[in-house]
Amino acid sequence: MALTGIQIYKLLPKTNCKECGYPTCMAFAMKLAAGQEDLSKCPYASDEAKEKLSAAAKPPMRAVTIVTNDHQLTTGAELVMYRHQKKFFNPAPLMVRVKDTASADDLNETVEEVGNYSVDRVGMTFTLDGFAVQNDSGDASTFASCVESVKSKTDMPLTLIATDPNSMSAALEKVGDSRPLIYAATKDNIDQMGQLAKKYSCPMVVKSSDGLDELAELSEKASGAGVEDIILDPGDRDLHNSLVSFTQVRRLALRKFEPFGYPIISFPGEGASSVEEEVNLAAQHIAKYANVIVMDSFSPAIAYNLLTLRLNVYTDPQAPIQLQSGIYQVGSPDEKSPLCITTNYALSYFAISGEVEATGRPSWILVVDTEGLSVLTAWSAGKFDADGIAAHIKQFDAADKVNHNSLILPGGVAILKGETEENLPDWKILVGPREAPGIGGYFRQNAQIWEG
Amino acid sequence: MLDSIKFKLEVVVPEVEIPKEKWTGRVREVKIGGKGRKEVVVGGATAMPFLDFEGEIPNPPRVAVEVRDDPSGFPPGLLSSWGDDVVNDVGSWAKKAAELGAEIITLRLTSAHPEGQNTGVEEAKSAVDKVLSAVDLPLMVIGPEIADKDNEILVPIADLAEGQRIVLGNCVENNYKTIAAACIAANHIAIAKTPLDINLAKQLNVQVSDIGVPLESILMDADMGALGYGIEYAISIDERLKLAALMGDSVTAVPIINHPGPETWRQKEAKVSEGVPESWGGYDERALYWEELSATSIIHSGADVVTLCHPKAVEYIKSMIAKLMGQ
Structure with missing residues (x-):
């Protein structure tokens, strides 16, 4: 405190x-x-x-960094239980697990598919964060060459999963200057794993097989042996117990119980009986306290869903998501399509684009930079005014997009109509509905403007 | 405890004492249904969702399934998951939903929307009748969310199902008296709906209870956007409302209802199968996960009733809830 x-x-x-x-x-x-x-x-x-x-x-939860040649992936350092209390800081990395028993072709395909995955949302690009390579073969040299092979194809951060310290040691020999996450030190191997973590300056997971008492013992032992960057695996896997134990660990961390002052790692696939359940568990873990999440299932749809959820959960409640200003398209609009205008507060934009989408009429939406304020707030703060609207109309060449030269103002700022007309003499300024759900009716009633 | 582990270094391991929140509040229990219909109880928690090590979670979040008397607002991808023969009749739709595990049927009277078919009282009563006679599940009826129209059609419906404790919505800031009065007269439950604002949510609960709806007959809907469309606001508002209830604020101690299903199926990710980026993934898979994640997130934040749309979402979310309850 x-x-x-x-x-x-x-x-x-x-x-x-x-x-x-x-x-x-x-x-x-x-x-x-x-x-x-x-x-x-x-x-x-x-x-x-x-x-x-x-x-x-001293912060209640340590920030832990996984390093590769060009990437630094930092997780942890969270300060609250609920995002409204301040915010969640470091979005939990999403890694995908590969095994050293997979054929070379399968391995290549997964690494390529996951490594190349990226998706755009609200003007930002999101990717997955790395791979967890597992020593399923039990053989040290097989593991080492698998890790070497993954390393040669991607510079994304890695987690190395092995129970045998000899396998771990062989793999760490192959990663050069990278500092992958070692998974995991257990009560049976913590001495040797701890030595490897120190020798290679790697972060290390301590994994309990018997509840939180054992987790605290292992954590204390690792830090006592000089391992500073620790990540916790409380061992629980299913929906109920992972929620309970992750909650307890986060709570204890925030209360400065030092053995738990570290990030948490989760494996949703290990607690799930189906892919759907794995995805639901991952969703739970994004919101409820995992700081590194290792997925067994990957598809673009799963990745897009989970990355979107993570973006939402980690959004700073004091600084809502903002869009880049510009002209956005709903459907495939043409020169006859309606042109709406709104602010770059993402929620305003989504409310309007969702309603426009529902009308089935392709449209243009001009997004004005109001520093993320909503329509009325921006207007009363002087950040959404006739000058700004006119400047954006010109900057983004709205006149080249439509031939009807009609611009729909949000009904809440009807007061801007006169001044906007003065600023944009060639334009017809229309006043739209006050609330987004009115857009459907508004489009129908004024259809002649865009069909004439 | 420590005997079995040999330490190289002398370390003193603190005993792990699990801190427990000592909440004083309890969310009210609301009984939906009865008088010949199945009854479900919602609410009653004395801890945050599923944290049963420090309080009671007597009732799981309940899954309602939405049926519409004009299904045309739902995308074809959702309607085909039920089948055309099913979605063109609210009775068949409700029956199928019951078979798939719905605990409550949410009938949304979309045909009454003034900018749609603009149907009237008779059509609304007929739709309610069909659902009531097709299933014995508790019922929720939501109007087209146009104040005058809601008042016009929901009052006769309240009379139709007198005493069966159906859930009627929505009471909103500037239009709650008529629907609330109908709930009082026929012993129904009112949904108090506010737009993503914790203070407005509290205020409306006060207003609706002040004119005579007991707090045991109110569900609050603090609104939500789907995944990617502002769900973080709903997550935080539900969490804050639930925390306030547990801290002893009587006015917020009513169960929370959210509609992740219909919110999902109005968004592009769940509507559009072609002409979207490849990185969005396959349509069926993406749309279903979109609904599931919207539901999963809001359930973990404190929703006591969730309305879903896709048959598979009902299956997966019910399975998830059972496991979260430790069953």
């Missing part, structure tokens, strides 16, 4: 010596509490104060 200004003040010398640059110890304490100053500026701080402040300042 962070300390309050008053709690910090009590730890300071209370001499108001001003050497820190602030007029009083209290003022300095408030700055410390806000995270805007460092205690080192107080030359007289006691050891007790230093210890308590550094303990309080």
Whole structure:
């Protein structure tokens, strides 16, 4: 828990010596509490104060990074149970598992398909995050050459899955300067796995086979042996128990129970009796506390669904998703199609594009940059006005897109009609419905504009 | 506990004490159905969804299945999953839904929409009659969500099913009195629907209960967008409403209803099978997962009733709920 200004003040010398640059110890304490100053500026701080402040300042969950030649994949460092409390910070990497028993052709195909997968949404491009290579053969050299083969085809981050430290060691020999995630140290092999993690500076998963007590023991043992980057596998796999144990681990982490102050890894496929259930488990884990997710199933549809959910869950509640400004198409519009205008607040855009879609009439939607504010909020903040609308109409050559020169304003900002007409004398400014669900009726009633 | 493990280093392992939230509140239980119809109970939780180590989850989230008296707003990909003969008759549709595991039938009176077929009271009563006689499941009836039209057709329906505790919707900020009064008169349950705003949700619950609908006869719909269409707002609003209820706020301690199914099937990912990026994947698979993930997310956030659309979504989501309940 962070300390309050008053709690910090009590730890300071209370001499108001001003050497820190602030007029009083209290003022300095408030700055410390806000995270805007460092205690080192107080030359007289006691050891007790230093210890308590550094303990309080230590983040409850460590950020762990998986490194390859060109990628750094950071996970963890979460601060809350519920996204509305602040936000979720580091989107859980989605990896796909391959096994060293797969034929070379199958392996190549999966690596290529997963590695090349990307999808665009709200003007951003999303990809999967890496591969988990599993030593299913039990043979060290087979595993090592499989890892080497994957490594030669992709620079995406890797998790190496083996129970035998000899296999792990053989594979780590083949990854060059990369620092893949080692999976996993168990009570049977933690000494050797821990040594490998240190030798290769790799993050390492500790996996419990018997509940959270064993997980805490393994975590303490790993950190005691000098492994700093730890990821936790509580061992539960099914829908009910993974929700419960992941919740408990996250909660304990936030309460500064140090053995659990690390990210969580999950394997939805291991708890599922069907692909559908695996996808549902993955959805649970995206929202409820997994920080690395290893999938067994891959298809473009699954990837698109899960990446979209992850984008949604990790959206900062204070900074909603914004679109790039521009002219967007619904269906395949032509020069007769309606031209609507809205702000770049993604929810406004989706509300309108969804209703326009439902009308079956292809349309253009001009999205104005309002820094992510909705129509009325942007208007009252002066970020959605006639000048801005006119500038966007010109910038994106709207006149080349349609021949009717009619522009539909959102009904909520009907007040902008006159001024917009002054700014755009060649255009006819129409006032649309106040709410998106009115678009269907509006299009029908005014159909002659776009059919004439 | 530690004896079986040999340590190279001296480490002191703290005992893991599982912290438990000590909530004081309980979500009210609402009974839907009865008087000859099957009865389902929703709500009643004293913990966040499925966290039964620190409270009671007496009732699982319930799965309602949506049928429409004018199905033309649903995409062909969804309608074909039921079959043409089924979707052209709300009675057959409801019956098929019951066979597939629906616990509640959501009848949406789409034909009454003023910009659609604009049908009237008789057609609405006939649609309700068909569903009531086809199945013995509890019923939810939602109007076209046009205030005047909702008032016109929902009141006679309330009389039609008096005492059967059907769910009627929607009561909204500027139009709740007529529907609420109909619920009071015929002992039905009102849906209080607000647009993604926790304060408006609380306020409407107060208004609807102030004019006489007991809080035991209210479900709240704080609205939702599907996956990719603002579902994060619904996730957070449901979580905040549920947390407020558990912290003892009596007004928010009513069960939450969401409609992930119909919200999904109005979006492009579930409607359009051609001319979309290859990275979206195959249409059938993509659309079904879109509905499932919308439902899964909102169920984990606190929904007590979810309305679904696709037969397979009903199967998978019911199976998931059973497992989440530890069954």
